[in-house]
Amino acid sequence: MKRVNRLRLAAAVACVAVIGVVSPPAHGAAEGAPAGARTTDAPPPRACRQGDHKLTIVVTTDKANVADGDRLWDSHHVYMRSSHQDFLITYALAKGPERSNPLDPASAATGRTTYALDECYRTGADIGKHWKKAAAEWKDFNALVTWMRRPHTQVVTLHDGTVRNSLWQPGKVH
Structure with missing residues (x-):
């Protein structure tokens, strides 16, 4: 299950990086991790959704x-x-x-x-x-x-x- 969550996180970071909006490294980001990568349970950057x-x-x-x-x-x-x-x-x-x-x-x-x-x-x-x-x-x-x-x-x-x-x-x- 951890592997699946990591894959989802990696996919989210990759998608966000492609469109050009990447958060600065989060508190707890792994050293050497790509910008925006998170090692905590914080949610990844969110998508545009209903009401935005x-x-x-x-x-x-x-x-x-x-x-x-x-x-x-x-x-x-x-x-x-x-x-x-x-x-x-x-x-x-x-x-x-x-x-x-x-x-x-x-x-x-x-x-x-x-x-x-x-x-x-x-x-x-x-x-x-x-x-x-x-x-x-x-x-x-x-x-x-x-x-x-x-x-x-x-x-x-x-x-x-x-x-x-x-x-x-x-x-x-x-």
Whole structure:
């Protein structure tokens, strides 16, 4: 049973590390253990679940804007990782080709790129805190806003969506 719990913990840490939100080593973390690894019975970082609040931004843009977009989103990731540990639950940025038929993943690519940012917070007030903090502290905030306003770029934003359904279950790693 201990082996299974360790495997679950290792899987949770790996999943969290992939999306870029890793807690600092917990009290009691084993020396040489990966960041965020815990040796105590403390629960692993939690998933976004029903009742939490989401900030989701989807940007679709032309090839000419992708290099700048990559640089800005990488800067955003570094900023978020260093400044939001106290109130950010999860953070993920996905990037991929826009499809000619958005309902058919096998349809031809349009040549444009879509970025999908997904951030999860406990409260809507935390999302407000994020916007104020990022605008005041993140050096590339205005550059990202300007990038999103470029010609042939579409932006859709869910500023404070409440998670209605979630498959997260206490005690299970998904």
